[in-house]
Amino acid sequence: MPDTFLDSTELILNMGPQHPSTHGVLRVILKLDGEKILGTDCVIGYLHRGVEKIAENRTYTQFNPYVDRMDYVAAVSNGLGYCLAVEKLLNVQAPPRAQVVRVILTELNRIASHLLWLGTHALDIGAITPVFYCFREREEALKIFEQYCGARLTTHAFRIGGLQYETYEGFERDVKEFCEMFPPKVDEYEELLTNNRIWAGRLKGVGILNGDDCKEYGVTGPVLRAAGVKWDLRKAQPYSGYEQYDFEIPTRENGDTYDRYIVRMQEMRQSVRIMEQAVEGIPAGPIMGKVGKVIKPPVGEAYVSIEAPKGELGYYVVSDGSTQPYRVRVRPPSYINLQALDKMVRGALIADVVAVIGTLDIVLGEVDR
Amino acid sequence: MADEQKPGGSEAPSPPAGEGAKPPAKPAADAAKPPPPKPAAPPKPPATMAATPWDSALARSVKERFGDGILATSTYLGQDFVVTKPDSAMPVLEYLKLDADFDYLVDITAVDWPKRAERFDLVYIVYSFPHNQRARIKVQIADGFEPRTATGVHLTANWLEREVFDMFGIRFAGHPDLRRILMPEDWQGYPLRKDYGILQQDVRWVQENLGIESGQ
Numbered sequence: 001m002p003d004t005f006l007d008s009t010e011l012i013l014n015m016g017p018q019h020p021s022t023h024g025v026l027r028v029i030l031k032l033d034g035e036k037i038l039g040t041d042c043v044i045g046y047l048h049r050g051v052e053k054i055a056e057n058r059t060y061t062q063f064n065p066y067v068d069r070m071d072y073v074a075a076v077s078n079g080l081g082y083c084l085a086v087e088k089l090l091n092v093q094a095p096p097r098a099q100v101v102r103v104i105l106t107e108l109n110r111i112a113s114h115l116l117w118l119g120t121h122a123l124d125i126g127a128i129t130p131v132f133y134c135f136r137e138r139e140e141a142l143k144i145f146e147q148y149c150g151a152r153l154t155t156h157a158f159r160i161g162g163l164q165y166e167t168y169e170g171f172e173r174d175v176k177e178f179c180e181m182f183p184p185k186v187d188e189y190e191e192l193l194t195n196n197r198i199w200a201g202r203l204k205g206v207g208i209l210n211g212d213d214c215k216e217y218g219v220t221g222p223v224l225r226a227a228g229v230k231w232d233l234r235k236a237q238p239y240s241g242y243e244q245y246d247f248e249i250p251t252r253e254n255g256d257t258y259d260r261y262i263v264r265m266q267e268m269r270q271s272v273r274i275m276e277q278a279v280e281g282i283p284a285g286p287i288m289g290k291v292g293k294v295i296k297p298p299v300g301e302a303y304v305s306i307e308a309p310k311g312e313l314g315y316y317v318v319s320d321g322s323t324q325p326y327r328v329r330v331r332p333p334s335y336i337n338l339q340a341l342d343k344m345v346r347g348a349l350i351a352d353v354v355a356v357i358g359t360l361d362i363v364l365g366e367v368d369r
Numbered sequence: 370m371a372d373e374q375k376p377g378g379s380e381a382p383s384p385p386a387g388e389g390a391k392p393p394a395k396p397a398a399d400a401a402k403p404p405p406p407k408p409a410a411p412p413k414p415p416a417t418m419a420a421t422p423w424d425s426a427l428a429r430s431v432k433e434r435f436g437d438g439i440l441a442t443s444t445y446l447g448q449d450f451v452v453t454k455p456d457s458a459m460p461v462l463e464y465l466k467l468d469a470d471f472d473y474l475v476d477i478t479a480v481d482w483p484k485r486a487e488r489f490d491l492v493y494i495v496y497s498f499p500h501n502q503r504a505r506i507k508v509q510i511a512d513g514f515e516p517r518t519a520t521g522v523h524l525t526a527n528w529l530e531r532e533v534f535d536m537f538g539i540r541f542a543g544h545p546d547l548r549r550i551l552m553p554e555d556w557q558g559y560p561l562r563k564d565y566g567i568l569q570q571d572v573r574w575v576q577e578n579l580g581i582e583s584g585q
Contacts, residue, residue: 044550044551045549045550045551045552045553048551048552050560052536052561053560053561053565053567054567056563056567057567088446089446091446215472215473215498216523216524216525217524217525218473218474218475218523218525219525229498231498236501237501298416298419299416299417299418299419300418300419300420300445300446301418301445302445302446302448303448303475303476303494303503303505305475312475314475314476314494316476316478316492316494318480321416326480327480327481329476329478329492331475331476331494335528336525336528336529339525339527339528368551369551
């Protein structure tokens with residue numbers, strides 16, 4: 001067919017940075033042939049605050065609250081990773097009681113993070129109801145954070161060496177009630193979505209990223225597990241006593257958007273399982289390990305990573321023996337996962353971009369830091 | 370800045386929280402700390418990372434294969450790393466991927482040591498899914514040296530190297546798309562270099578693009 005029959009020039013379309021389905025300030029420049037995506041270019045950095053630079057100008061303790069502002073929907077995970085990294089440099093360990101409370105709060109935070117993802121992802125696809133359900137339960141999780149430390153989002157829950165606060169009276173009861181209340185709610189979400197024809201139609205076969213591609217792009221977290229790679233840092237390199245808990249790593253085979261949805265749903269159930277076990281046996285004892293008032297790790301460096309809700313969250317901390325970190329590098333899962341967007345949407349339709357951004361579960365605060 | 374005061378203030382309530390652990394920790398810390406600050410200042414320069422040699426089949430095979438290219442194989446806090454000459458980093462990375470199953474490039478980053486002749490440490494963190502093992506490759510490079518890109522070995526290196534370029538001004542030879550990624554494209558200066566002040570900014574850029582006198 002001659003080119004002149006229908007105008008076949010490529011179209012450059014700008015999406016974002018102010019766009020409801022980019023989950024923050026992400027700008028994607030799309031090269032289109034009709035509705036088909038020929039290529040993308042992500043423009044990021046709108047939320048860049050220079051977190052790594054700030055770290056070099058603060059003491060180890062002072063920098064702790066800043067990490068909560070990266071992935072602000074999973075602030076507890078950010079804090080845990082940072083504390084573990086500095087503890088590694090100091091060669092101390094949080095006491096058992098602190099470790100168990102850390103696990104409970106981190107898993108609760110994973111649920112809160114996944115709920116925010118599910119609600120907004122469903123909203124992007126066109127399902128209005130789930131977001132209200134998700135926020136209803138997320139509220140219960142946030143209430144526990146609020147009672148524990150007074151903050152709902154940027155919790156600053158942990159300190160280097162242990163916990164910021166002793167648990168409040170009724171903490172165990174609240175966590176148990178949450179664990180009892182929550183699984184039926186997951187059934188409820190699944191009833192709305194899992195076998196919903198529109199939901200499946202919009203997600204199945206969309207944004208496929210297979211296991212080899214995931215490794216090649218460094219993609220981790222639920223995206224990797226949905227592609228059939230059974231890898232979770234909580235199992236592979238346990239920290240904070242995760243080896244004591246009995247839980248599964250949910251995986252799926254197809255690596256499409258629907259499988260990533262299923263994996264995250266099952267992860268929420270597994271998080272409840274971990275919390276149930278942890279809350280049963282919170283040991284008594286101190287909540288702070290033996291760290292001095294002035295934190296001054298010996299000269300050295302360490303890389304410590306944890307399984308954050310979005311994937312591998314790592315901290316590479318270099319100490320020059322002073323009270324301020326010489327260098328803190330954050331290995332942000334959102335940033336690295338976002339790089340695979342181009343691969344996932346090439347050849348797909350423009351509406352799929354929205355689905356794929358949603359399924360990558362990025363938080364721009366963490367992408368840009 | 371007001372901000373300077375705040376974190377200091379937040380440290381005050383910390384002693385009560387850690388009460389249980391403090392009594393034993395305090396005498397030790399006090400005994401060790403007050404004397405050092407003055408006398409410890411001169412003996413500080415030799416303070417280096419107390420790394421020990423890393424001896425394993427992998428370390429030996431890397432050494433054997435690259436000989437002079439490998440400057441050291443060490444371990445610190447149970448974390449293994451290889452220090453290589455600048456030109457050997459890519460072959461080692463490739464070797465680790467293809468022959469030793471280190472199939473996941475976790476991160477690339479840099480550390481600036483302005484007083485050193487080879488100013489930057491370039492750090493590659495790799496992980497092996499089959500062996501559940503981590504390692505780091507470290508290279509010391511001078512300002513202006515252009516290390517070879519890792520994009521040919523791991524696709525994920527693309528954005529990671531762009532960020533290192535953006536923050537440190539290290540250019541990667543052969544990178545397919547070496548543009549700034551987090552900072553504006555026409556920003557002058559590399560923020561994570563040690564000689565870049567925390568309050569420093571590209572005044573011209575701020576005035577031209579934001580229409581304000583100063584971003585501070």
